[in-house]
Amino acid sequence: MAxxxxxxxxxxxxxxxxxxxxxxxxxxxxxxxxxGVSRTTVxxxxxxxxxxxxxxxxxxxKTVLRRPEPSDYFPSEETSSLAEIIERSFMRRILAGGAxxxxxxxxxxxxxEIGTGTTSVREFLIRFSRFGLIEKRPNSHWVLKxxxxxxALELTEVRExxxxxxAARFVALPEDHPAWEELKKIEAVHREILAxxxxxxxxxxxxxxxxxxxxxxxSSNRFIVDFYDIIAIIFHYHYQWxxxxxxxxxxxxxxxxxxxxxxxxxxEPKQVEQACRRHxxxxxxxxxxxxx
Amino acid sequence: MAxxxxxxxxxxxxxxxxxxxxxxxxxxxxxxxxxGVSRTTVxxxxxxxxxxxxxxxxxxxKTVLRRPEPSDYFPSEETSSLAEIIERSFMRRILAGGAxxxxxxxxxxxxxEIGTGTTSVREFLIRFSRFGLIEKRPNSHWVLKxxxxxxALELTEVRExxxxxxAARFVALPEDHPAWEELKKIEAVHREILAxxxxxxxxxxxxxxxxxxxxxxxSSNRFIVDFYDIIAIIFHYHYQWxxxxxxxxxxxxxxxxxxxxxxxxxxEPKQVEQACRRHxxxxxxxxxxxxx
DNA sequence: GATCTGTCTATTGTAGATAAAAAGACAAAA
DNA sequence: TTTTGTCTTTTTATCTACAATAGACAGATC
Numbered sequence: 284m285a286x287x288x289x290x291x292x293x294x295x296x297x298x299x300x301x302x303x304x305x306x307x308x309x310x311x312x313x314x315x316x317x318x319g320v321s322r323t324t325v326x327x328x329x330x331x332x333x334x335x336x337x338x339x340x341x342x343x344x345k346t347v348l349r350r351p352e353p354s355d356y357f358p359s360e361e362t363s364s365l366a367e368i369i370e371r372s373f374m375r376r377i378l379a380g381g382a383x384x385x386x387x388x389x390x391x392x393x394x395x396e397i398g399t400g401t402t403s404v405r406e407f408l409i410r411f412s413r414f415g416l417i418e419k420r421p422n423s424h425w426v427l428k429x430x431x432x433x434x435a436l437e438l439t440e441v442r443e444x445x446x447x448x449x450a451a452r453f454v455a456l457p458e459d460h461p462a463w464e465e466l467k468k469i470e471a472v473h474r475e476i477l478a479x480x481x482x483x484x485x486x487x488x489x490x491x492x493x494x495x496x497x498x499x500x501x502s503s504n505r506f507i508v509d510f511y512d513i514i515a516i517i518f519h520y521h522y523q524w525x526x527x528x529x530x531x532x533x534x535x536x537x538x539x540x541x542x543x544x545x546x547x548x549x550x551e552p553k554q555v556e557q558a559c560r561r562h563x564x565x566x567x568x569x570x571x572x573x574x575x
Numbered sequence: 576m577a578x579x580x581x582x583x584x585x586x587x588x589x590x591x592x593x594x595x596x597x598x599x600x601x602x603x604x605x606x607x608x609x610x611g612v613s614r615t616t617v618x619x620x621x622x623x624x625x626x627x628x629x630x631x632x633x634x635x636x637k638t639v640l641r642r643p644e645p646s647d648y649f650p651s652e653e654t655s656s657l658a659e660i661i662e663r664s665f666m667r668r669i670l671a672g673g674a675x676x677x678x679x680x681x682x683x684x685x686x687x688e689i690g691t692g693t694t695s696v697r698e699f700l701i702r703f704s705r706f707g708l709i710e711k712r713p714n715s716h717w718v719l720k721x722x723x724x725x726x727a728l729e730l731t732e733v734r735e736x737x738x739x740x741x742a743a744r745f746v747a748l749p750e751d752h753p754a755w756e757e758l759k760k761i762e763a764v765h766r767e768i769l770a771x772x773x774x775x776x777x778x779x780x781x782x783x784x785x786x787x788x789x790x791x792x793x794s795s796n797r798f799i800v801d802f803y804d805i806i807a808i809i810f811h812y813h814y815q816w817x818x819x820x821x822x823x824x825x826x827x828x829x830x831x832x833x834x835x836x837x838x839x840x841x842x843e844p845k846q847v848e849q850a851c852r853r854h855x856x857x858x859x860x861x862x863x864x865x866x867x
Numbered sequence: 868g869a870t871c872t873g874t875c876t877a878t879t880g881t882a883g884a885t886a887a888a889a890a891g892a893c894a895a896a897a
Numbered sequence: 898t899t900t901t902g903t904c905t906t907t908t909t910a911t912c913t914a915c916a917a918t919a920g921a922c923a924g925a926t927c
Contacts, residue, residue, distance in 0.1 A: 285886035286910045290714055310900060321889045400912045409698055413705045415797045422918055437796040444736055504729040505707045577916040578880045602871060613919040692882040
């Protein structure tokens with residue numbers, strides 16, 4: 284096959300979820316906007332809905348005939364893009380499995396294991412190389428540099444520089460900047476999770492990313508914002524992998540975030556710096572502890 | 576063709592240059608080491624030398640029969656790798672030619688213009704995207720963000736953070752660290768060029784990169800060192816493109832470098848910071864002046 | 868015994884082909 | 898004015914094939 288129609292399948296599934304809530308479907312261009320796909324794909328989705336007798340579709344009149352059932356959805360394995368599949372598969376190998384620094388990475392072998400062509404693997408490796416975990420020997424293999432202690436220290440060093448600078452910018456944002464509103468919402472979610480920490484502590488990972496990304500974005504610097512991708516991906520997989528004491532760690536981080544948020548809202552540069560440093564220090568320690 | 580044999584051609588040319596100096600050729604593995612290629616390529620080179628009656632080759636006995644002539648070399652257009660060709664071609668378009676921010680980039684069109692396959696262009700764009708000048712819309716085109724004033728300001732902001740930190744680390748390097756020796760050599764070249772500035776001012780660009788990379792490397796942080804790639808490529812093409820007052824600008828920068836080097840050698844953190852800031856400030860101004 | 872050479876295999880770099888998706892044109896309908 | 902039906906055209910994502918290059922191993926040579 285030349286191209287998987289995962290865009291279609293994924294958008295179709297999301298459309299069914301929408302349909303479960305509202306009974307009327309908007310116009311084609313509007314639906315395209317909502318699902319983030321082109322009209323061509325929207326029409327393919329509508330056609331399939333009609334075939335499955337989920338809707339009746341006559342020009343502008345789109346009526347939902349019945350609630351979508353689980354069997355109407357495409358299985359979730361079929362909806363992730365190849366890039367996502369490769370990323371997950373690769374990260375599992377290098378973070379969880381015994382992947383020694385210095386190990387050679389073979390494009391063909393990797394492609395075979397994942398079950399794709401070499402081109403996709405190759406493009407993934409090129410994109411991934413900016414994270415500093417692998418390196419290319421031209422005309423030859425890739426070398427795994429590994430998720431080592433050095434890597435973590437170098438990563439956090441830059442992170443700290445960038446986040447301190449971004450936080451300092453944050454307090455200078457004008458009163459009516461949307462970031463303040465978002466910060467309020469994030470704070471509320473923090474309190475909700477903390478109130479029910481035993482059952483909701485797993486939600487921290489996602490919230491953590493949302494909060495720090497907000498801070499980084501206030502730098503208005505594409506290099507700083509882009510760098511956050513590296514932190515996000517490392518912490519994302521790291522949370523999945525290292526679950527020891529997750530509840531305690533997350534509770535502590537939530538408290539630190541609240542102090543940090545309060546400092547931001549006080550708009551006192553000194554307090555912000557202090558709270559930011561404290562949190563970053565413990566984040567670094569957590570990361571380091573998980574490395575042998 | 577499936578793969579260009581530029582590695583062979585380039586290594587062949589370099590081998591001829593070597594042969595012009597020494598009359599005896601080392602063993603195959605040694606030659607491979609010297610030229611940075613595998614034995615397979617070395618043997619291909621030797622075979623061609625034999626065919627051209629440049630050497631006689633019988634197992635270990637390799638005798639140079641005659642001096643290589645200009646016509647023996649491959650023309651230089653054939654020795655640059657596809658990636659280099661694409662890079663030059665692309666940079667010319669976006670830095671020199673009328674490339675408006677927001678413009679769409681078309682892989683197929685670009686490939687046709689450069690005369691390569693789409694795969695190589697695509698891989699180039701992926702690699703290049705980390706420089707923040709272009710951005711991908713998934714399932715759709717690339718967008719040129721352009722070499723704008725904002726870009727230059729964001730780039731220099733990060734550069735200044737990184738270089739100040741690296742310079743501070745530099746003064747803490749142990750006395751016997753090879754960087755001190757390299758710094759001495761770089762200083763000497765500065766003085767040589769300054770003494771003959773009218774005819775040698777063009778050599779500044781390369782020296783500039785060598786000096787700043789040395790400083791950045793003392794950070795021992797892969798993210799800081801990798802970031803220098805962005806600065807290097809931008810300044811590299813920028814020097815080629817904007818030649819107004821090149822002599823004066825370079826002379827001034829050389830003087831600033833000398834002050835900066837003296838500060839580093841003094842190992843006085845305060846002086847280093849001052850000299851570094853002064854130079855980075857004028858580098859930033861130079862870059863900004865060239866943007867409309 | 869160490870290094871070098873002849874030979875062979877494995878892997879990468881690149882081109883070219885093909886299906887999915889986007890993009891869009893334009894007239895007719897709402 | 899916006900939406901739809903019906904197209905056609907472009908463009909991307911991905912696969913496959915093949916030459917260049919790297920690398921391995923056994924036997925030859927010093």
